[in-house]
Amino acid sequence: MKKRIAILGSTGSIGTQTLEVISQNPDHFEVEVLTANNNISLLIDQARKFQPNVVVISNSCHYDQLAEALKNEPIKVYAGREALQQVVEMDTIDLVVTAMVGYSGLIPTCNAIKAGKHIALANKETMVVAGEIINQLAIEHKVNIYPVDSEHSAIFQCLVGEFNNEVEKIYLTASGGPFRGFSLEQLANVTKADALKHPNWDMGAKITIDSASMMNKGFEVIEAKWLFGLKPEQIDVVVHPQSIIHSLVQFRDGSMKAQMGLPDMKLPIQYALNFPDRLPSTFKRFSFLDYPKLTFEQPNTKNFRNLALAFEALNLGGNMPCILNAANEVVVQAFLNDKISFLQMPEIIEQAMEQATYLKNPNLEDYVQSDKEVRIKTSALVKSRTKQKI
Numbered sequence: 001m002k003k004r005i006a007i008l009g010s011t012g013s014i015g016t017q018t019l020e021v022i023s024q025n026p027d028h029f030e031v032e033v034l035t036a037n038n039n040i041s042l043l044i045d046q047a048r049k050f051q052p053n054v055v056v057i058s059n060s061c062h063y064d065q066l067a068e069a070l071k072n073e074p075i076k077v078y079a080g081r082e083a084l085q086q087v088v089e090m091d092t093i094d095l096v097v098t099a100m101v102g103y104s105g106l107i108p109t110c111n112a113i114k115a116g117k118h119i120a121l122a123n124k125e126t127m128v129v130a131g132e133i134i135n136q137l138a139i140e141h142k143v144n145i146y147p148v149d150s151e152h153s154a155i156f157q158c159l160v161g162e163f164n165n166e167v168e169k170i171y172l173t174a175s176g177g178p179f180r181g182f183s184l185e186q187l188a189n190v191t192k193a194d195a196l197k198h199p200n201w202d203m204g205a206k207i208t209i210d211s212a213s214m215m216n217k218g219f220e221v222i223e224a225k226w227l228f229g230l231k232p233e234q235i236d237v238v239v240h241p242q243s244i245i246h247s248l249v250q251f252r253d254g255s256m257k258a259q260m261g262l263p264d265m266k267l268p269i270q271y272a273l274n275f276p277d278r279l280p281s282t283f284k285r286f287s288f289l290d291y292p293k294l295t296f297e298q299p300n301t302k303n304f305r306n307l308a309l310a311f312e313a314l315n316l317g318g319n320m321p322c323i324l325n326a327a328n329e330v331v332v333q334a335f336l337n338d339k340i341s342f343l344q345m346p347e348i349i350e351q352a353m354e355q356a357t358y359l360k361n362p363n364l365e366d367y368v369q370s371d372k373e374v375r376i377k378t379s380a381l382v383k384s385r386t387k388q389k390i
């Protein structure tokens with residue numbers, strides 16, 4: 001039986017790579033649902049090629065155009081946020097790939113889990129915002145969450161076969177991004193174009209900025225806590241500029257296992273889609289001779305303050321990671337819109353964390369409210385900086 005896949009965010013970097021994996025393995029997978037936010041032309045092409053049962057465009061303005069383009073295809077077309085939140089409940093779906101960006105993934109992921117769908121989780125922000133609730137739902141509905149993030153896939157692959165062997169700690173590797181080694185003076189002058197040039201990975205704009213600011217690594221630390229049931233002190237970050245070792249696990253006897261390979265997101269995607277079996281692939285193979293040196297460094301949390309803020313949020317718990325995420329989404333958008341500078345991002349996030357209402361034991365509705373509150377407050381903080389500039 002082929003596995004029937006829903007891809008939330010099929011037009012993005014993870015979404016398109018998931019479709020490549022599916023194309024290369026037509027005997028194993030078929031596409032049941034495709035969704036996008038605005039990129040209607042790519043969604044139409046994907047729908048014609050993969051013939052899903054349903055497509056959803058989140059931004060309803062595009063409905064007429066999408067429906068018209070697909071009117072001769074046996075494909076149902078829906079629009080709007082609610083449609084996206086409901087489509088994951090379809091009986092015919094076996095696995096949902098959450099490849100949307102940001103907080104927008106939270107409710108669809110919760111609904112998919114409640115409907116008993118296994119999840120291939122790329123949308124790390126969902127785990128950052130509400131990891132505890134996601135885990136509870138997954139247990140309650142007997143759902144597996146397969147990590148897609150390369151670091152978490154690496155940890156997952158290292159843990160396979162270890163059953164109850166105790167993990168002492170994990171090391172998440174970080175490339176260090178385009179500004180590795182930069183002084184604060186240099187960081188003060190970096191531009192959006194500089195930040196969008198990641199040395200090793202080709203990703204969507206938001207995660208590329210998060211990688212440059214090291215917020216991405218902070219989010220991954222929080223994601224790892226929930227995916228692998230770890231305490232904050234069991235999670236370490238090491239900068240590894242070549243991005244060959246994707247992460248490591250250290251067991252209680254001191255033995256360490258690493259997962260490595262050339263950076264290519266299709267590998268963790270394929271592993272998540274077909275766990276526990278590894279499918280053959282033609283992905284480029286690693287050659288030791290091309291990489292005679294693999295190097296490691298301590299992350300600089302003084303210059304890349306976001307990583308320290310993420311650890312702070314993790315230690316405080318409650319809704320603080322949700323606050324961190326909402327503030328980050330607002331400042332990243334402001335940076336991409338040339339409203340604030342690179343170094344103003346962590347500065348504003350820190351202020352937002354100080355000003356937001358802290359809740360020790362939030363429920364899902366509290367997270368929704370927190371997200372709203374923090375977006376309003378952070379937008380005001382961004383505005384005050386923009387005025388200062390004028």
Ligand SMILES: NC(=O)c1ccc[n+]([C@@H]2O[C@H](COP(=O)([O-])OP(=O)(O)OC[C@H]3O[C@@H](n4cnc5c(N)ncnc54)[C@H](OP(=O)(O)O)[C@@H]3O)[C@@H](O)[C@H]2O)c1
Pocket residue numbers: 008009010011012013014015035036037038039040058084098099100101102104122123124125148149150201202203204205206207265
């Ligand atoms: N890219 C990577 O290599 C990578 C690696 C690890 C983890 N991740 C995680 O995977 C997720 C996706 O990243 P990405 O790089 O693939 O992002 P991306 O290229 O920006 O794609 C995002 C996708 O989500 C859709 N989308 C955006 N906002 C939406 C909204 N409000 N409602 C519904 N759909 C929306 C987009 O639709 P439109 O195209 O129509 O805008 C697009 O299909 C992120 O959480 C990221 O952290 C990515």
